[in-house]
Amino acid sequence: MRAESIFLPVCVLALWTGAVLAMTGLRRIFAVRAGRITSDAFRLGESPQVPADVSLPNRNLMNLLEMPVLFYVACLAAHVTHRVTTSLAVLAWVYVGLRLTHSAIHLTTNHVMGRLVAFALSNFVLLFIWIGFLASLLRARF
Secondary structure, eight states, X not given: OOGGGGHHHHHHHHHHHHHHHHHHHHHHHHHHHTTSSOGGGGTTSOOTTSOHHHHHHHHHHXXXXXXXXXXXXXXXXXXXXXXXXXXXXXXXXXXXXXXXXXXXXXXXXXXXXXXXXXXXXHHHHHHHHHHHHHHHHHHHHO
């Protein structure tokens, strides 16, 4: 396995984040054009006047810009320190799959329990990624 393969799941998640960003903007534009809200409703980001179907992609975008930052850092750190392994690559794909599942649930049915399970599992996988990275550093150190 080539170490650069760790960037494939990174790219997938980054591209998905871009797609949700585009969805957020489009939903806002369409809502304003349809007269459902005014552009002033977005003056400070989101306001109570913004309908749920318009604010939902923005909330999902925020989710994609929170914990995944630690995923991006872990993948980059593993690559730079030459600690990319097959198990790390598998965990990275599992993480991305769970984050995509979380987004899909959030943006469609918004089933809270399903969303919570995907979100929680993704965070456990992220924790395992970091524990594995730390363990590899400690093994090399001592």
